[in-house]
Amino acid sequence: MNNEQLQALKEKYVAAGGASPNKQFADHAENAVLWDADGKRMIDFAGGIGVLNLGHRHPRVVEAVKGQLDKLMHTCQTVMPYAPYVQLAEKLSNIVPVRGHGKVFLANSGAEALENAVKIARSSTGRSNVICFTGGYHGRTFMTMAMNGKVHPYQTDFGPMPGGVFRAPYPVPYHGVSEEEALRGLEATFKADSAPQHTAAIVIEPVLGEGGFYAASPEFLQKIRSICDEHGIRMIVDEVQSGFGRTGKMFAIEHSGVEPDMMTMAKSMADGMPISAVVGTDHIMDSSGGNSLGGTYTGNPLACAAANAAIDVFEEEDILGKSRALGARLEERFNDWHRRFPHVDNVRRVGAMAAFELVKSRDSHEPDAEMAAAIVGKVKEKGLILLSCGMYGNTLRFLMPVTIENEVLEEGLGMIEEALAEVHG
Numbered sequence: 001m002n003n004e005q006l007q008a009l010k011e012k013y014v015a016a017g018g019a020s021p022n023k024q025f026a027d028h029a030e031n032a033v034l035w036d037a038d039g040k041r042m043i044d045f046a047g048g049i050g051v052l053n054l055g056h057r058h059p060r061v062v063e064a065v066k067g068q069l070d071k072l073m074h075t076c077q078t079v080m081p082y083a084p085y086v087q088l089a090e091k092l093s094n095i096v097p098v099r100g101h102g103k104v105f106l107a108n109s110g111a112e113a114l115e116n117a118v119k120i121a122r123s124s125t126g127r128s129n130v131i132c133f134t135g136g137y138h139g140r141t142f143m144t145m146a147m148n149g150k151v152h153p154y155q156t157d158f159g160p161m162p163g164g165v166f167r168a169p170y171p172v173p174y175h176g177v178s179e180e181e182a183l184r185g186l187e188a189t190f191k192a193d194s195a196p197q198h199t200a201a202i203v204i205e206p207v208l209g210e211g212g213f214y215a216a217s218p219e220f221l222q223k224i225r226s227i228c229d230e231h232g233i234r235m236i237v238d239e240v241q242s243g244f245g246r247t248g249k250m251f252a253i254e255h256s257g258v259e260p261d262m263m264t265m266a267k268s269m270a271d272g273m274p275i276s277a278v279v280g281t282d283h284i285m286d287s288s289g290g291n292s293l294g295g296t297y298t299g300n301p302l303a304c305a306a307a308n309a310a311i312d313v314f315e316e317e318d319i320l321g322k323s324r325a326l327g328a329r330l331e332e333r334f335n336d337w338h339r340r341f342p343h344v345d346n347v348r349r350v351g352a353m354a355a356f357e358l359v360k361s362r363d364s365h366e367p368d369a370e371m372a373a374a375i376v377g378k379v380k381e382k383g384l385i386l387l388s389c390g391m392y393g394n395t396l397r398f399l400m401p402v403t404i405e406n407e408v409l410e411e412g413l414g415m416i417e418e419a420l421a422e423v424h425g
Contacts, residue, residue, distance in 0.1 A: 073302060120285060234284065270303050
């Protein structure tokens, strides 16, 4: 079927809230390139929203899934466990920098991981409240919608959100929120909304994902760790988008030296297979008792096989080195655009988690979401998939596979450069 035929089916049978506005349909893909149902070639700078750090269909991951498919597809691990689950738990315990000895719970999605991390924080502290940050994104279940630091499009039309969730400002100096102001805001949240003795967890992304690729400094994250220690609060670090090599380290929190109590992860954990995890200090993870965490498909054998293979690829193919090199190339190109195009500003990156903003004025930092949308549209016509993000919709973020070939990277960057020249022209 071609794009037009598939679009007709989508309009007739797919719920509007879950239907992509894109009228192209992916047919097949390889590393950083995919082809639609009409045979059009597209360079992928979105990576399934940060899922494909190892690229589409990495051969080692494909081989592992095929091998597992010939052995076992499903039992429900709470009924009859299997080797890939416990083998993955061991690998994650060895690489995730939580305090002490780490234990693991596997789920299906980033949102499920966050939901379960909150459950564990509540059970281990006997407290109920959770503090999150403006601009944060944690998922689309009801609890995680409440935790998100942005209303539209996540909470739209869905009625009251669960209680017990409060917010503090995330430090974004470019948009007027210094680290000192963010810490004062957290203190105000303690006084006005959730006293420390009633707060089970503080949940933070070390680098905002959907919120705009803004990074909290090591000093700020160390201060959050200190505050949590002072009050017996669990520090939960959400690495769903920033984890698994995007920032040049396996996890973004490693840039700070902070060891959280729990971490959540998903996306590039299995290079496209649906799986997520909560990894935390053993006595905290064990606090909720037997059979209190689970789900029919959690830690599916095929997804576990993919994740085990993906972690091996990271270790054997120097993916972290490739991420750092990719980030340096992006920064160099972005700085060139900053010199040439007056509406390009606030170039930033942590490893290859890179972005810049489109602004109406560099003096005022006023966001220009319309220009960002125009560039995303123009490059799509040229054959490039690119995403915007952020509280103001004016940030262009870059999530191409870390394994992208140099010539494909340059081809895609050239399309963006052409679009920038056109909208500035």
